[in-house]
Amino acid sequence: MSSSRRCLLFSLIAIAFTLPTWAQPTQQHIKHVLVIGETKGFEHDSVSSAMAAIYNMGKQSGLWDATLRTDTELLTKKKLGNNAKNLDYFDAIVFASTTGEILTDPAQRADMLSAIHDEGKGFVGIHAALDTNYTWPEYGEMIGGWFDQHPWMTFDAPIINEAPDSPIVRQFPKTFTKHDEIYQPKAxxxxNVNVLLSLDPTKLEYNNPRVHxxxxxxxxxxxxxxxxxxxxxxxxxxxVEAWDDPQIRTMYFEAIKWSLGLTEASTTTHARPAQ
Known part of the structure; x- marks a missing residue:
């Protein structure tokens, strides 16, 4: 790893976030989470914030340790030297606003999909993880789709909680607003998915050529x-401010727990709520 990347990772670990105390009543077998923040397209300022938050959540809860990388070298089953871990070591993968074609090696692609599909390792995609790997159809199938514009840019998004009983989003009220950038998905x-949160279609402006x-x-x-x-x-x-929001941090904390098999949450599809 280059010295600049080592410095980045050390800086991420040192970032102090005011996170809730994720106290656990008993010691559990610690899990291993691989966080990838590589970008080959748009570079979000929040990548560092997301990676540091996930690292700190694991440390404070005692549930996982996080390996933070700005490359995809570890996404392989191949034995690696220099004390590097491979996919056999990790229990879940997080893509923290990755962009572009970050994984093009066919063997690595097959290894990553096999780890999730066949071995049951978790996957959590944050924001621009949907703006990633367009030339890899199986990636879109795995994550659920791809980015197709953000029609309203960053705005006060009116959101409906479609799954208030889910441990991942039960901290949100039935309807609420977040100042964030909401992607429009294609494919x-x-x-094919269990929608937890969605935009309130009655409160959106559609006179916009980016609405597809x-x-x-x-x-x-x-x-x-x-x-x-x-x-x-x-x-x-x-x-960056989203990672100071305790509701959003809790959502990702609970999502990673669920991806690791530590909690139960539904993946059953359901009809769109009546408006």
Missing amino acids: WSRD RADHDFAVAWTKMYGKGHVFYSTLGHT
Whole structure:
């Protein structure tokens, strides 16, 4: 790893966040989470904030240790030297606003999908994880779709909590507003995912050439199964300020717990709420 990347990772670990105390009543076997923050497209300022938050959540809860990387070298089953871990070591993978074609090696692609689909390792996609790997159809199938513009840019997004009983989003009220950038997904259908949060279609402006979904169905967070693997994605987390929001941090904390198999949450699809 280059000295600049080592410095970045040390800086991330040193960042202090005012996070809730994720106290656990008993000591549990610690899990291992691989956090990837590589970007080959748009570079979000919030990547460092997201990676540091996930690292600190694991340390404070005692539930996982996080390995933070700005490359994809460890996404392999191949034995690596220099004390590097591979996918056999990790229990879940987090893509923290990755962008562009970050994984092009066919063997690595197959190893990552096998780890999730066949071995049941978790996957959590944060924001621009949907703006990643467009030349890899199986990636889109795994995560649930791809980015297709953000019609309203960063705005006060009116959000509906479609799953108030889910441990991942029960901290949110039934309806609420978050100042964030909401992605419009393509190659996506709620028939293939369990929508947790969505935009309120009655409160959106549609006189916008970037609005491409005729059904006006804009999911904000969802869960799904990919074979044996638990997959979560949310578009929330575009801004640095989002990572100071305890509700959003709790959502990602609970999503990672669920992806690791530490909690139960539904992946059953459901109809769109009546408006």
